[in-house]
Amino acid sequence: MAGAENNKPKxxxxxxxxxxxxxxxxxxxxxxxxxxxxxxxxxxxxxAGVAPNAAYRHFTDRNAxxxxxxxxxxxxxxxxxxxEQAALPPTADATAAARARFRAVGTGYLRFAQAxxxxxxxxxxxxxxxTHAAADTAAGTTGKTPFELLGTALDGLVxxxxxxxxxxxxxxxxxxxxxxxxxxxxxxxxxxxxxxxQVHDAGQHVIDMIERGI
Numbered sequence: 001m002a003g004a005e006n007n008k009p010k011x012x013x014x015x016x017x018x019x020x021x022x023x024x025x026x027x028x029x030x031x032x033x034x035x036x037x038x039x040x041x042x043x044x045x046x047x048a049g050v051a052p053n054a055a056y057r058h059f060t061d062r063n064a065x066x067x068x069x070x071x072x073x074x075x076x077x078x079x080x081x082x083x084e085q086a087a088l089p090p091t092a093d094a095t096a097a098a099r100a101r102f103r104a105v106g107t108g109y110l111r112f113a114q115a116x117x118x119x120x121x122x123x124x125x126x127x128x129x130x131t132h133a134a135a136d137t138a139a140g141t142t143g144k145t146p147f148e149l150l151g152t153a154l155d156g157l158v159x160x161x162x163x164x165x166x167x168x169x170x171x172x173x174x175x176x177x178x179x180x181x182x183x184x185x186x187x188x189x190x191x192x193x194x195x196x197x198q199v200h201d202a203g204q205h206v207i208d209m210i211e212r213g214i
Contacts, residue, residue: 020058022048027069032118036125071137073123078140084108098160102153106179110203113183
């Protein structure tokens, strides 16, 4: 009997009322290793150390867990973008600062895709629209999601006189599409054999192109 009890799943996290977050963290680790396809309830509960049925108190099905993990992965992306901006050298030149913050958004985006391809794929696996683009669950330490960080950076370009105000509407989608396209090619497409430095250089050229085009 004692041996059987020792083999029972641990429920410490569940007893303390933090099972939901424990399952999301477990899902993030699964996603890190195998992308969105690896995020399944049974594997997450096993990793969290609880019985499979315990998950249904927080997630009705696998899609509900995957959505939560997708949002959490998006928050990780936001924090990488924020870190890229935070690492910028200080400058009194407002125009140069606005331009650098905009470029850091794209650079951080690509850096995350290369460093965490499983989380990157999972971040964009669900949902199928922009409903959750500004959700707190996808926000970084500044309270902004990746989409909001991009929007703020574009607003900064307008304020600095680098982007005409009449060309601001919809600029997020143009910039996002270009950088995301390169990220997808680099981790899942024909560019995945490139050295990270080559991807970085290509990313800077794409951001140059975006700056000239918007």
